Amino acid sequence: MRIYIADINDTLRTIAKKFNFSIETLLSLNPNITNPDHEVAGVQICLPPDSHRSPPFSDIPNCANPFLYPFEYYLDQWIPLTSIEEMASKEYDFIIAGTGFGGGAVLWRLCEKWRNTGKRIAVIEAGDLVLPTNMNNIPTLNGDRNMRFFTNPKRWRTISTVNSISLDESTPLKSSPYYFNEFFGLGGRSLFWGAVTPRMHPIDIAQWPVSLKEMNRYYTISEQMMNVSTEYVKNSTFSEILLNRLLNNGFPETSLLPIAADTQPTQFGNVHSNVFFSSLEFFAWALSLSSFDLAVRARVAKVLTDQGKTVGVEVMSRDKKKYHIKGKNVVLSASTFETPRILLYSGIPGKAIGHYFTTHSRVEGMVNFLTADFPEILGTAGVLIPRTTEREYQIQIGYNAYLYELIPRAMQEDVWFGASGVIESRYENYVSLNPDKVDDYGIPELEIQFSYSLKDKEVIQQMIEGIKSASVAAQGLLRSLCLGDPGLVYHDMGTCRMGIDPATSATNPDGQIHGIQGLYVADNSVIPTSGAANNTLTTVALATRTADKIMKHF
Structure with a gap:
């Protein structure tokens, strides 16, 4: 903490500008001064260490602009979708056919219990996007x-x-x-x-x-x-x-x-x-x-089995x-x-x-x-x-x-x-x-x-x-x-x-x-x-x- 004796015509605002501190910092260190624009000639002003000095404008980085720094992928709809062609190139631990209350409840429960386990889940809906809510x-x-x-x-x-x-x-x-x-x-x-x-x-x-x-x-x-x-x-x-x-x-x-x-x-x-x-x-x-992964406008036609075991689905x-x-x-x-x-x-x-x-x-x-x-x-x-x-x-x-x-x-x-x-x-x-x-x-x-x-x-x-x-x-x-x-x-x-x-x-x-x-x-x-x-x-x-x-x- 440092002390500065204010000159004639000094205000807390001019002092902040002179020493490159924020006005908020000086107000917090000098609670006896309630108006930053009143003259304070001869008053002892508490100054913070130099580490609190505001950096020059040129040293402040630009805020991230999402339109200039693209995401890995964008959403075309209000929920992420996967093409059926992409699904066909993967193998899933679970495939859920249908998105009503039964399918939604199973999906939620699996995701809740298997978070961060790497399990692959596919959801397939025959219909299209209709409404985002009831x-x-x-x-x-x-x-x-x-x-x-x-x-x-x-x-x-x-x-x-x-x-x-x-x-x-x-x-x-x-x-x-x-x-x-x-x-x-x-x-x-x-x-x-x-x-x-x-x-x-x-x-x-x-x-x-x-x-x-x-x-x-x-x-x-x-x-x-x-x-x-x-x-x-x-x-x-x-x-x-x-x-x-x-x-x-x-x-x-x-x-x-x-x-x-x-x-x-x-x-x-x-x-x-x-x-x-x-x-x-x-x-x-x-x-x-x-x-x-979620696909819409894709209809499950058949369940595929081999020797009594499920191996996937046929989708149209x-x-x-x-x-x-x-x-x-x-x-x-x-x-x-x-x-x-x-x-x-x-x-x-x-x-x-x-x-x-x-x-x-x-x-x-x-x-x-x-x-x-x-x-x-x-x-x-x-x-x-x-x-x-x-x-x-x-x-x-x-x-x-x-x-x-x-x-x-x-x-x-x-x-x-x-x-x-x-x-x-x-x-x-x-x-x-x-x-x-x-x-x-x-x-x-x-x-x-x-x-x-x-x-x-x-x-x-x-x-x-x-x-x-x-x-x-x-x-x-x-x-x-x-x-x-x-x-x-x-x-x-x-x-x-x-x-x-x-x-x-x-x-x-x-x-x-x-x-x-x-x-x-x-x-x-x-x-x-x-x-x-x-x-x-x-x-x-x-x-x-x-x-x-x-x-x-x-």
Whole structure:
């Protein structure tokens, strides 16, 4: 530390300039001087050592300019992509086919556990880049614009059932078949799902080859990753009042709706902008943990095996060129329809592959409420009447029926009551290849054999009565009631169900195809029985568990 006696007309600023120190440094050393421009003649000024002297302008290096000093490679899109040609020149430890919730969860878990190990992972998506987040996070995709965007036939493939469905033995079959839909795009259906995430009821899990204790462990892991809670609808006056009415009028199990929504505020530089969860958040986590190659517009047509071991996949580009991607392990996460289609077209043996197809039956009601019975600010409605031992269905109330606050507000509002029912897992419901009809790639199209059993029809009748009772308990007026097309529920599952017996299941309890080393399934298709709960949380839990089993065996 040095002392300088200020001359006439000196200020702290002129002294800083004279001795080539920063004004901030002198202010910190001379706290008694609060104004750097006041004259300080005769005052003792503390000066720092010469090492603190500011370097001449010419000695300061230029800041790095990213436009002059290029990166090793640039991004053309919002996520790094790899060409299928480049993939064909490598050999991977793991190949993941499909990028929905199952594929995303497996990728995240592998990258989390195998960071910095050098393991090579390839991810292949048949669709293109569509959106970087769930559509509910995008302001321009609200109202009916979201469905006009996602029902575009460029992104969908429709599969019809061979037979139609009747409600009872005396009712003739409906004249038109039912339709099931496949969506193609990075992130799959996670881009537009409703984010409702209840757990399966223990009575349904009791039939599975996975214990309830283990399922609860993976449910907890998945809920934490997906931000599942009831916070989104908590304290919404409409939800709370409907909840209390149902609790007090015959539905004591009712709860607020669990939703995969990040409700944390953006603060301390931590941005919480993606409220509704999608598989792309799994990809974001994976990118921060490890490296992987991702190809889009590349369709996995076949799994390649040699003497009971997986050796890779055959992939077709949009221009119909075939590529062989070498891999020691393959995880099929292509969907309840596309995964068995790949297995069947590959000639993978298995009596149960494609069979035991199930979904949820659906009864929908619109219930009218007088808004005068509620406080001024309604909020949204999100309530769940869960499945119980006696009740083989659940009722989901109001979610996605956003009640925008209009001035003046409407005198009455319609709220959606949707019941989802258990459907029996039967060998007679299945998907199969149609050798007489092929797609643009020369691959046989799928056809679906699906019908309700007598038990299923009994549950549907119970759902009808259940919605009537729930509407009365909630003190609303049931305006309409209809039977939903099962193809529009989007809860399809079971075509590669897990189990112990190869005669009645496609995979073992770890998700590996019976008899084929290194070939796994991680999507809705492995769920053994339908239950009544929305199946996304269960898909993520089982996929995460399968990833852990893979790493243990590997």
